[in-house]
Amino acid sequence: MGSGGNKNNRSVTRRSFLKASGAIGGAAGLAPVLSAPFVSRAVADNKSLSIVQWSHFVPAYDTWFDKFAKDWGDKNKIAVTVDHVPVQDVPARAAAEVSAQSGHDLFGFNGSGGAHLYRKFFINLADLVKETEKKFGQVTTIGKQLGYNADDGSWSAFPDFYINFPGMYQKSLWDGIGMKPDTWDNLRIGGAKLKAKGKPVGISLGHSNDPSTTWRGLLWSYGGAIQDAAGKKVVLDSKEAIEAAKFVAALYKEAMTPEVLSWNDSSNNQYLASGVASYIVNPISAYRTIQQSNKKLADDIFVIEPPKGPAKQIMGAASEFYGIWKFAKNKEAALEFLKYYRDHWPEAFKASEGYNNPCFANLVPKPMPILANDPTSTPPTKMAILQDSDKWSAIPGYPGPATPATDEIYYAFILNDMMTKTATGQSSAEDSVKMATQRCEAIFRKWARRT
Amino acid sequence: MVAIADSVPKPVARFRFILDRRNVLGSIMIAPAILYVLLLVGVPFLMAVYYSLSAYTIYDPSWSFVGLANFEDVVQDPVFQQTLYNTFIFTFGSQMLGLILGKFGALVLLRPFPGRKFVRALVILPWAVPIALATVAWQWMFDSLYSVINWTLIALGVVTRSQAPNWLGTPHLAMLSVIVVNAWRFFPFAIVIFLAGITAVPQDVLDAATVDGAGFWRRNYQIIMPMILPIVAIGLVFGIVFTFTDLSIVFLMTMGGPVGATSVLGFAGFQTGIVSGDVSHGAAISLFMLPVLFIVVVAMLRFIRRREV
Structure with missing residues (x-):
């Protein structure tokens, strides 16, 4: 029944099918020619x-x-x-x-x-x-x-x-001890006093971007670096890097709590927003969030340039x-x-x-909008120091170029682990630096063969 | 004439005849699965093997053959050795815990109680919930600042605030945490496997054992467990393979930290091969899973076959 069917019920014969398909094919073939003057604009669009x-x-x-x-x-x-x-x-x-x-x-x-x-x-x-x-x-x-x-x-x-990654601190707390977290040493000494009052410093020692950035800044401010300016050689194994690692151990023991060992990138923001942290290093998004949730606390949070180290004042970005x-x-x-x-x-x-x-000198002329005068902040000049952040900001690879090798070192959290091992006593500063150097050198050797 | 010709649709009959042939129909039915495995598993696998033997990076996608040099580099890295060790602990720890939870869950769900159907449906949730969502929830439970587990322990007076465990910040606890999350994810599957196995055990065998004086433990471990072992082994093979190759829990919860204590092969391969662009070394790291999985799967399958015989 189905395929045989009733002849009268057939709606399509072979002839009618050929006719119809021929007409459709012809129309389709001619369509571009006939419609070209009208559709060229539409095609461009x-x-x-x-x-x-x-x-x-x-x-x-x-x-x-x-x-x-x-x-x-x-x-x-x-x-x-x-x-x-x-x-x-x-x-x-x-x-x-x-x-x-x-x-x-x-x-x-x-x-x-x-x-x-x-x-x-x-x-x-x-x-x-x-x-x-x-x-x-x-x-x-x-x-x-x-x-x-x-x-x-x-x-x-x-x-x-x-x-940029400036410092952010609760001004009333630091005023209370008559100090300012403007150098790494002051951060450690003042942080220890504030930790005793239940207001520790909060810098992550975990596997995420914030600690990767912050601890690079500390290393550079002590005069150390992962690679040389040409980007050809690993120079991490230095007395400056060992001193930097020893400093992190002291900062961790005296001014921070073990919580920082597991932090991700939002943890220090939450720590500051909870009112517990006396100091963090973070982009200003941490402050902006607090402005919306707790105006009183936001008014007490001040933005400061990164701490000065023995060699220079610099921070990762x-x-x-x-x-x-x-x-x-x-x-x-x-x-x-x-x-x-x-x-x-x-x-x-x-x-x-x-x-x-x-990233260009005059792209946003000074005084920069918002940073020079932010009506939402008290005082409005709170973030004015950020206008010159290019003077103290550097990206992974500093003092050399950013390369696939420096990126792999960054994503493998080698510097974070170097600092954490020293801070938690898993190895001495010397051994941690040596181990980190060996890993960096292996990555450099590998990429030298491939680039 | 036309009507007679139309009423005998020969091609359809021929087609039906072909479909009636068992081997042809079987081949047609299995073809999509074979095609899927070949294209989406076989080809990428072969590519991974070649990547691991080549100098291929994203910077220079060169296929030049370097032999086993990538594997030598990887093995010499002390962090990799720790990663390999972590992968075993993570896999076998979470499977062990998942099986224990699954066994108990199945025993509970076998007994009739009000709302059993609802509980059975609810138990499947950890398996059905997207892993990203579940892991974020677990991350909050293990959070150093807002851990609900710590809050409970402190509220019950078990620990003080200063003694509260730093779940994701202490190496052993961090490993335990990722194991717990993976076991939580796996145990509904284990429950299903155990339920299927236990309900297939003939009731007269259990009745006879009971009449002979076998108690709960003897029935469970000397009668039920040996009988359902092949099906449990199949579930375990799945669990081991999935866990050994998993990176999502570690990626979302710890990023391999603290100090590499939770880094596993899948995560390390992804970080090196994709994030850092060193595809050849990433492939070499990932392929370390292969011999282990091969041995485990072959051993389990041989065991199952022997049990069936």
């Missing part, structure tokens, strides 16, 4: 630009950026999509896109050595950086560490911003940069967007509430 970047710690920034990108797309008749991924997913996302040779046009990278690691896959942005320098002044040291390749003068990435994949479908659109974004960078600075710091 179908251009697209896809961007991926981390989910910013200041959520309002993402809201601003998405609208900013969409408005630019509307103006230029380009469909813009912005994807935000958690910061810890950025490396895996980049690796996946490179493996597939397909993905977003513009890649917002978070992590210092990434531009060098993905160098062969990013287009050279030297012209864009030169043009930006002409317009907005010289690129900063951090900017250069991030994207510049000294061997051929190319730029793998456009340096977007760095995130995090960084963000943009790269355009060689396999991107819309390189021109990505480049045009970057230029537009750069020209409106002060808006980005405001949207991030002063969290994103410029």
Whole structure:
């Protein structure tokens, strides 16, 4: 019944089918020719630009950026999509896109050595950086560490911003003991007094970004470093590094509590917000959160430059940069967007509430909005010192460039473990430094063969 | 004529005839699974093997052959040796705990009580809840500042605030914590396995044992356990394979800390191969799992076959 059916019920005969399919095929074939004058504009309008970047710690920034990108797309008749991924997913996302040779046009990278690691896959942005320098002044040291390749003068990435790590302290507590946490020694001595009053110092000794950044700052401020300025040799095994490790042990025993051994990146923020911590090292997002939840405590929290060490005053920083994949479908659109974004960078600075710091000298002229005069803070000049944070901020790799090797050392938490082992007495400062040096050297040897 | 011709649809009959052949139908039915395994397991596995023998990095995606040099580098790293040790402790610790919890859970759920169906459904939750969500909840329970476990211990007077355990900050406790979370995740699966096994034991065998004077423990460990051992072994193989290759709990809870005390092979391979871009060494670290898993699986399967014979 089914296949035989009643002849009268048949709606499609072979002849009618051929006729219909011929007509449809012909119409389809002629359609582009007939409609070309009318649709060419529409095809042009179908251009697209896809961007991926981390989910910013200041959520309002993402809201601003998405609208900013969409408005630019509307103006230029380009469909813009912005994807935000958690910061810890950025490396895996980049690796996946490179493996597939397909993905977003513009890649917002978070992590210092990434531009060098993905160098062969990013287009050279030297012209864009030169043009930006002409317009907005010289690129900063951090900017250069991030994207510049000294061997051929190319730029793998456009340096977007760095995130500074100032100190934050409860002023009334430190005033109460007549001290200020302006040097590492004062932090230890004052921290010990405040710990006795139930208000310890809170710097993580766990496996996360904050301690990786902070303890690098301490190492540099003692005159030590992981690599030399050329980025060729591991120089960690030094008396300065041993002194730095011994200092961390003393700071841990005298001014901190064992809680810091398990902390992640949000723990010190929570510690400060709970009113327990007398001092932490963190980007200003910690202070901004407290402003919303506890105005009285926020008024008592002051922002201070990182503690001075025996050699210098310096602190680690995090960084963000943009790269355009060689396999991107819309390189021109990505480049045009970057230029537009750069020209409106002060808006980005405001949207991030002063969290994103410029990588070009005059990108945000001083006095900087928000930082120089923040009406939400008491006093409004509380964060003014952050305008000069480029003088005391450096990214992993300092005093040399950020490279795949320095990044692997960072992601393997080698420096964190060196400090923690010494602090908890698992090994002496000398042994901890030696062990960390051996691991760094193994990583350097490995990458020397591969780069 | 047309009507007669139409009423004999020969191609359909031929097709039906083909499907009636047991071996053909079997091949067709199993083909998607084989294709899936070949494309999504076999090919990546072979690629991982080659990566581990090559100089492949994200910086320089070169396929040049380097032999076992990557494995030599990895073995010489003292941190890797600790990672390998951690992986064994994590895997076998959590499987042991999961099996014990699963056995007790199954015994409880076998007995009728009001709301048993609801409890049975609830018990499956740890298995069904996304691991990221569950791990975040556990992270708060083990948090150094807001641990509800510590709060309870302090409230009960078991410890003082200063004596409260630093779950994720002390090496042994951190390992115990990740083991507990993995066992919590695994035990519903163990309950299902035990329930399936125990309910399959013939009631007359148990009745005969009871008449002969066998008590609860003897029935459980001399009659039920030997009978259900093959099915428990199958569950254990799954558990060991999944745990040995897992990185999510460590990645979300401890990032391998403190001082590498909870770093496991999956996590170390991911950090080196993907995050740091050294794919060849990352693959070498990950492939260390292979011989261990191979030996474990072969031994378990041989054991199961022997029991069945």
